[in-house]
Amino acid sequence: MKRLLPYLALAFFASVPLWLHDQYFLHTMVVTGIFMLAAMSLNLLLGYTGQLSLGHVAFFGIGAYTSALTSLGFSFSFFGYQVTHEPWPPVVGIALGTLFAGLCGYLIGKLAFRVRGAYFVIVTISFAEVVRLVSLNWVELTNGPLALPGIPPITLGFEWTGYATLWGKAQNYYVVLVVIVLAYIIIKRLVESPYGRAMIALRENETLAMSVGVSVTKYLVLAAVVSGAMAGTAGGLYGHYIQIIDPMIFMFLNTVTMVIMVITGGKGTLSGPLVGGIIFGIAPVILRSYVGPEVQWILYGVLMILIVFILPEGIVPAIERWFNRSSNNPVGKGSDLALETGKGTGS
């Protein structure tokens, strides 16, 4: 049953555009999927290496701007040189956005992992704010607060197959779904590899991990690169789907949204960001007919505080524990939480 669950979930989500004809709801699902992807990438840092990066939206925005500018073309002068770029296809843009965001992840990782805890948080926030102010002030390149409109939608295909431009919501939905599945597999392979074990070891006890020869910087920077690149992909998809981006994309609240998704679902679990992402992606649709956006945010804030008090590990670990206890499973049957849940099942 437990092994089948991911496939059942995938089959369900693959069928959504077939029976859901409410275009607004489908649009919400696409945007939710993109934010879920960003939350999954944040989970790699926050959940598996234990480093709370509150500047994660920077990678998302960098991916979005890189991809949008690659496919729109740009021209600016740089110390007297005129730099001009002709438009390239959106798929290339997303790939470049991913690469560039990953590169930024490398640089920020090298820089920020010199410090830990509160200092790390503040360096990452500062990075995101600097990027936001650059996007706001480098008008020649980014159009500043006037936004970048008319970003082309994704075009798929080769010369010998013909091209398909993804204007529709259902088409974009499937693109996002495929990318989420790919990201899930990448993260699963990574955290179950020796690299992932090293990251978890660093989270649990850095000094101990170092003493047995785990190279701190290497693994943390690796996590930052993968995480940054993945957030960059999400940003690229967002730009090509929404077709307009402005510096508001770097809002701190976007990072907070990702953090809430990860914390609610369960940090350090594979499915946590997905569960949290669904809840916080769908909640606004349901809530918006009852309350205004301010009250919604107040509810999110209260929920975040409640989660910290009541379910500090998040929903997924809580459900797993409850499931293990109620079915009286032998400890550790396919559960990656065997050690923690062992106490509960024993009694």
Place this chain on the structure above:
Amino acid sequence: MDQLLQHLVNTLIMGGTYALLGIGLTLIFGIMRIVNFTHGELYAFGAYMMYFFAVVLGMDFFIAIAFAIVAGMVLGAVIEFTLLRPRRGADIDTTMLLMIGAYIVLQNVEQLTWGSVAKSIPSPLPDAPMVLGAISVSWLRALVFVIALLLIAGTYLLINRTKLGKAMRATFQDSGTAALMGVNINAIYTATFALGSGLAAAAGALLGPVFVVTTTMGDLASLKAFAIVILGGLGSITGAVIGGFMLAFAEEIGAGYISSGYRDAMGFVIIIIVLLFKPTGLFARSERIG
């Protein structure tokens, strides 16, 4: 030269309120080790309370400032009592998440209460600036500077010369021993958080009349306060004062000679540079941070 002098005078005046903001946060972040995202919201809260007392209730300007500070202290005490006290001793990430939740709630309650139209608070002083040679300073800004200096001096004396201040310093050096000596630890935690919050509210109440009051004014204030505290070194009051003036100077010079669009970026660039080269800040004893 005249332009530089004018920049220096502006630096002094902004630096005073930045220092207040920084001292408030150095108590909470530097000493209590709470990554306080509500600090900027307390600053905005102070500004709104100033508007409420001075404009809505029509109180005297100076009495309104005092009331705004007290309101900030009360709100700070409530936050400490309801959110932080039950989770005392939790790791830094847990309290940080609580403070982010509180920050979202506070900001949106403000938005709901006061609406999105910016509020302005009239100054009781003449609008014409005082002119000293080539430099001109508005009376209001000069007054703000003087009040900020008085508050800084008062906080310094409170921490270093009173019994309460001694109890605070003892608690954060070794809370167990302080408790054995009869210090009421819980009360000290609440008092320190309230004092820090009151100082943030004071900065907001003082700058509210200089600029306008908006619900998002707290966002940058939080981050600037972190910049000041990191620049000065965690837990150092003198460091926070110097850090406040240095940030104001960097912003003023950055805006004057580079580009006014990057005024607010100065703080973040400073954070990144300081943490790269001297992570303990300029004025704190060395400690392990990585």
